[in-house]
Amino acid sequence: GDQVEQSPSALSLHEGTDSALRCNFTTTMRSVQWFRQNSRGSLISLFYLASGTKENGRLKSAFDSKERRYSTLHIRDAQLEDSGTYFCAAEAGGGSGNKLIFGTGTLLSVKP
Amino acid sequence: EAAVTQSPRSKVAVTGGKVTLSCHQTNNHDYMYWYRQDTGHGLRLIHYSYVADSTEKGDIPDGYKASRPSQENFSLILELASLSQTAVYFCASSEYGGALTGQLYFGEGSKLTVL
Numbered sequence: 001g002d003q004v005e006q007s008p009s010a011l012s013l014h015e016g017t018d019s020a021l022r023c024n025f026t027t028t029m030r031s032v033q034w035f036r037q038n039s040r041g042s043l044i045s046l047f048y049l050a051s052g053t054k055e056n057g058r059l060k061s062a063f064d065s066k067e068r069r070y071s072t073l074h075i076r077d078a079q080l081e082d083s084g085t086y087f088c089a090a091e092a093g094g095g096s097g098n099k100l101i102f103g104t105g106t107l108l109s110v111k112p
Numbered sequence: 113e114a115a116v117t118q119s120p121r122s123k124v125a126v127t128g129g130k131v132t133l134s135c136h137q138t139n140n141h142d143y144m145y146w147y148r149q150d151t152g153h154g155l156r157l158i159h160y161s162y163v164a165d166s167t168e169k170g171d172i173p174d175g176y177k178a179s180r181p182s183q184e185n186f187s188l189i190l191e192l193a194s195l196s197q198t199a200v201y202f203c204a205s206s207e208y209g210g211a212l213t214g215q216l217y218f219g220e221g222s223k224l225t226v227l
Contacts, residue, residue: 004154033216041200041221048215087154089216099170100216102154 006103135203
């Protein structure tokens with residue numbers, strides 16, 4: 001079936017550094033969403049993209065508008081509060097019933 | 113103020129018992145969803161609903177029922193809880209779910225342990 005592959009599975013950063021997370025899709029997707037799950041287990045919506053890029057503070061996300069087969073989440077000047085597990089979820093549409101497919105997450109640890 | 117609230121936040125149930133997880137949203141959204149998350153995994157869709165008094169099967173509906181008595185409320189029912197249903201359950205809502213699902217807003221999660 002349709003797959004969403006996230007990379008890396010885990011990442012350790014020092015405060016103040018930049019990084020990028022990636023989601024690859026095995027098929028063309030209609031949209032992508034990014035979430036952060038904090039240490040309490042809460043899922044926080046970061047971005048919803050049907051195309052192009054969006055930016056919010058130190059976070060920026062892009063969705064490949066051409067083939068719609070990948071998305072990226074850039075973290076600039078990482079802070080301790082950015083730690084958590086980041087999930088992407090993509091919507092295949094058509095025969096998939098417009099359901100979201102979640103990746104297995106990237107565990108991000110930001111250290112002083 | 114939280115727009116999607118779940119109850120209970122944590123529950124211990126016995127095998128074979130009945131469990132009901134409740135979800136309430138104040139987003140005025142048509143679509144509501146129940147997902148489960150297992151340790152080290154992403155979320156998988158159990159049931160969803162796009163209108164009151166109607167529910168649809170997701171990817172893993174076996175062993176679960178759902179009920180949408182009103183636009184605001186969506187329940188997940190485990191008639192005969194089993195060990196394999198130990199997980200964290202998340203409710204979510206979205207404005208629409210047709211051509212594009214729209215941004216999902218999640219509740220805080222309900223941790224279910226079946227013994």
